[in-house]
Amino acid sequence: MDSNDDICDTSKLTFEGNFNQQVQEIMCYIRLTRQEVETLQLLFDDLYQSFNGVWPGCKVLGFGSIVTGLGIKTSDIDCFVQLPSWYYPPDEPFVIKARNILKQKNWIFQQIFAITTARIPIVKFYHVPTKRFCDVNFNSIAGVRNSELINYFLQIDQKILYLAILIKYWAKIQNLTGFNMMSNYCLTLMVIFYLQQRNILPSVMHMQEKVDEYFVGNWNTAFRKANNFCCIEETLYQLLGGFFRYYKTFNYNKFMICPYIGKPIERDLFLKTETVPWEFLLYKINLEYIDKFSSSRQCKPIRLDTFICVQDPFEHNRNCAVSVHVKLAQNIIFHFHKASEIFDRTNENNFLKQLLVTMDKNRPKQKKPKQPAVSNRIKKQNKQTQNLKQNVKFITQSYFKGKKGRNG
Structure with a gap:
């Protein structure tokens, strides 16, 4: 997100009209537009194309605020890469290998580093086309399941x-x-x-x-x-x-x-x-x-x-x-x-x-x-x-x- 898009600066809000009108103004100010959400598909596509060449049959599943509907203009992207069951953990962690794969496309992925000591290891990077930061893990689909539950509640x-x-x-x-x-x-x-x-x-x-x-x-x-x-x-x-x-x-x-x-x-x-x-x-x-x-x-x-x-x-x-x-x-x-x-x-x-x-x-x-x-x-x-x-x-x-x- 560009630094000039500081949604925490509430001085840009007018707070005019009644409560519901003010809510709509806030939503327009902080939420991702439909076009911005649709553009995020580029990130998932780039990840899939990069990983599928090494791990054929993999799936890239988004979770977190983008999936639940809580995404705002400052939201990062969370992804789980699901590998086919026949893949066994390599000698080096998946996130290390993923980091090396993404580094080969430095015009798309930048600021790449792997965190292997976390409870759920992740590889972090900045996606140039969408101007978004992203966290990717290979270990747990729990985030995907939690996001599905929250999305269901919020859409009622x-x-x-x-x-x-x-x-x-x-x-x-x-x-x-x-x-x-x-x-x-x-x-x-x-x-x-x-x-x-x-x-x-x-x-x-x-x-x-x-x-x-x-x-x-x-x-x-x-x-x-x-x-x-x-x-x-x-x-x-x-x-x-x-x-x-x-x-x-x-x-x-x-x-x-x-x-x-x-x-x-x-x-x-x-x-x-x-x-x-x-x-x-x-x-x-x-x-x-x-x-x-x-x-x-x-x-x-x-x-x-x-x-x-x-x-x-x-x-x-x-x-x-x-x-x-x-x-x-x-x-x-x-x-x-x-x-x-x-x-x-x-x-x-x-x-x-x-x-x-x-x-x-x-x-x-x-x-x-x-x-x-x-x-x-x-x-x-x-x-x-x-x-x-x-x-x-x-x-x-x-x-x-x-x-x-x-x-x-």
Whole structure:
């Protein structure tokens, strides 16, 4: 994306007209146009032509915001390259070989480098024709399956899609999402979970009933698409304000956000396998399964030592909020409170203008909190819970202390 296309510069928005007219202006300002989306096919075609010569029969599958409908002008592209089953891992990782392949076409692919130490190794590059950055992996189709689920949820009603986009844009402006911060995927799950509390969206567990299983790794990623949803009576304005109100008062200390069952679930239940609820039978099976070849467990327990815990709807041992450290958690909670206050004190036609501005000048000055200890999976889980409670208590006290100072 060109540097002069800074969508975080809200001064270019007029905020004229009523709420719905302002939403349309914002969508035109930040979303990819139909032509831009269609142009992205060039990227997939170039990747396929480059890789198919080396790995005949491969498929290039896009996922992430471009697939879910959440793509904005700054969005990068995510791809999974599916190789035929007869290909065995080479002596060097696939991403290393992919990097060398792409380097042979430096007029198309630039700034190429491979990351082999990540949980899912990727090769990153800049695609010259589309002016887009792209991440490619060969290891996991999970992102594709997650994107299909989110896309289905967001396309049920335009209000849901616009709600998710507005919250994504708000979080980007306030520097809450991005590298080493909360992921957009995690934030979108929070949107879905909030709508589940309003009985607008079903639980993933309900969607997996009476449908053939589709396993990716150890996890069932199948879901059925239903068409018997009731009409959403609330306006987009009400849903947006309700989102901030809900997470302003959410008990992060006690509960984790669980789109799978569609309701908050106590963290302490996951401290021991025997107390894990029956709905998570697959989690318990995976946790107890030991690989006979490596004599180690195939599945590690979900991390519970983070301030915000968002469980993946398919991979139940994955906490999607592991990157939310104490300082970031403090910032997120502050902005939930601030956004809720704006919603309460302004009218419908002034809400977006007040919401979509940076709050840096209004942010309370507080001492830098201590960085939480990173779990090494050796410490006892009750110690993790104790640390969590102390940290969340610190965040809450810090926020209200700052608020009292401003009001005083």
